[in-house]
Amino acid sequence: MSNPQQPRLTPLPEWEEEAEAMLDGVEYDTDLGVRMARDAIRVSNGELTDAEFHEKYHEQVMEEFGKDERPTKPEGFDDD
Amino acid sequence: MTNYGLVIDQERCIGCHACAISCKQENNVPMGQFWNRVLTEGGDKMDTPSGGYPTDGGNGSLDMQYQPTACQHCENAPCVKVCPVNATYTRDDGIVEIDYEKCIGCRYCMAACPYNARVFNWDEPEHMPEEGTGDVPARPQGVVEKCTFCSHRVDEGLDPACVVNCPADARIFGDLDDEASTVSKYINQYETHQLLEDRGTKPKTYYISGEMSPGRPQTSDKLESELDDVQVWSDGTDDVPADSGSGGSAGSSTGGIHSVDDDAVGDAVPHVPAVDAGGDD
Numbered sequence: 001m002s003n004p005q006q007p008r009l010t011p012l013p014e015w016e017e018e019a020e021a022m023l024d025g026v027e028y029d030t031d032l033g034v035r036m037a038r039d040a041i042r043v044s045n046g047e048l049t050d051a052e053f054h055e056k057y058h059e060q061v062m063e064e065f066g067k068d069e070r071p072t073k074p075e076g077f078d079d080d
Numbered sequence: 081m082t083n084y085g086l087v088i089d090q091e092r093c094i095g096c097h098a099c100a101i102s103c104k105q106e107n108n109v110p111m112g113q114f115w116n117r118v119l120t121e122g123g124d125k126m127d128t129p130s131g132g133y134p135t136d137g138g139n140g141s142l143d144m145q146y147q148p149t150a151c152q153h154c155e156n157a158p159c160v161k162v163c164p165v166n167a168t169y170t171r172d173d174g175i176v177e178i179d180y181e182k183c184i185g186c187r188y189c190m191a192a193c194p195y196n197a198r199v200f201n202w203d204e205p206e207h208m209p210e211e212g213t214g215d216v217p218a219r220p221q222g223v224v225e226k227c228t229f230c231s232h233r234v235d236e237g238l239d240p241a242c243v244v245n246c247p248a249d250a251r252i253f254g255d256l257d258d259e260a261s262t263v264s265k266y267i268n269q270y271e272t273h274q275l276l277e278d279r280g281t282k283p284k285t286y287y288i289s290g291e292m293s294p295g296r297p298q299t300s301d302k303l304e305s306e307l308d309d310v311q312v313w314s315d316g317t318d319d320v321p322a323d324s325g326s327g328g329s330a331g332s333s334t335g336g337i338h339s340v341d342d343d344a345v346g347d348a349v350p351h352v353p354a355v356d357a358g359g360d361d
Contacts, residue, residue: 015194018196019190019191022187022190022191022200023187023188023190023191026185026186026187028184028186028188032188033186033187033188033191034191036162036188036191036192037158037162037188037191037192040158040159040161040162040192041158041192041194041279041280041281043156043158043161044154044156044157044158044161044279044280044281044282045278045279045280046280050161053161061164064164065164065165065184065186067164067165068164069163069164069165069166070161070162070163070164070166071160071161071166071169072161
């Protein structure tokens with residue numbers, strides 16, 4: 001992914017294909033990465049709140065990484 | 081509070097890649113990777129235009145423009161939200177940075193970045209010369225890297241290397257929250273746009289197109305606060321006056337956050353009229 005001529009600013013419909021390519025070969029869950037990346041952009045867009053985003057993926061992140069240190073954690077969120 | 085941002089004048093950018101190379105040099109970026117890129121808008125490959133030559137005395141459709149890109153240091157950065165170990169974080173001054181000690185190489189941040197601003201160390205980083213370059217230690221294999229706005233330089237009151245080494249004076253760096261800063265004045269004066277504004281990421285890199293901003297003389301390594309009395313332009317044009325300061329020529333590597341006076345910006349004569357900025361002929 002380090003080709004300096006790679007056109008970025010990719011139209012959204014083509015983005016998921018690129019995201020999957022980036023995550024190809026990663027030892028972590030590719031599908032989780034794509035879904036979280038998609039929703040992280042939705043959070044930036046204001047379509048999803050930080051809290052909703054955090055809660056939606058907390059269990060899967062804990063399962064995959066053994067910890068969840070995302071800054072989206074809402075105040076008072078129960079980690080257990 | 082300080083909130084750093086960058087303005088890139090696309091009418092001034094000549095596509096020389098000095099920003100990309102100086103970034104590699106300053107930040108010890110491994111071979112095969114770029115934190116800072118100059119994309120070509122036009123043809124399929126670097127420095128190739130779209131369209132064709134004029135034929136039969138008519139107007140041709142040749143068109144080529146440059147799109148410099150790097151980390152946009154988004155205020156609302158998806159990469160920060162998605163990092164499971166908080167390795168990607170936003171500094172108090174707005175610079176988005178990566179803690180390479182924490183990064184586990186999951187690359188979720190790469191997938192979440194709409195600007196493709198991040199690179200991953202697939203292999204053992206290779207440097208030329210082997211001992212590396214610049215003032216930043218090499219990153220270990222297996223981490224994600226990206227532009228830091230040269231935070232190590234910014235911490236010492238200097239501009240990023242790409243800004244200092246741009247021979248076309250197309251880059252301006254400074255505090256977006258300071259209305260008197262040069263970046264703020266340019267953003268207020270010119271019509272700017274941000275990349276992928278519809279994504280809501282609030283990038284802190286602004287692009288000027290359609291009207292060329294005036295050139296700024298390099299002004300040595302003085303801090304912005306020391307430049308309050310510096311007169312950058314004397315005649316209201318975008319020509320750099322002969323007695324404009326110690327740095328003088330473009331391409332100086334002396335750094336310094338630049339100052340600009342309001343009148344000079346307001347009276348500047350654009351080299352490229354907005355209507356004809358596309359270069360279609």
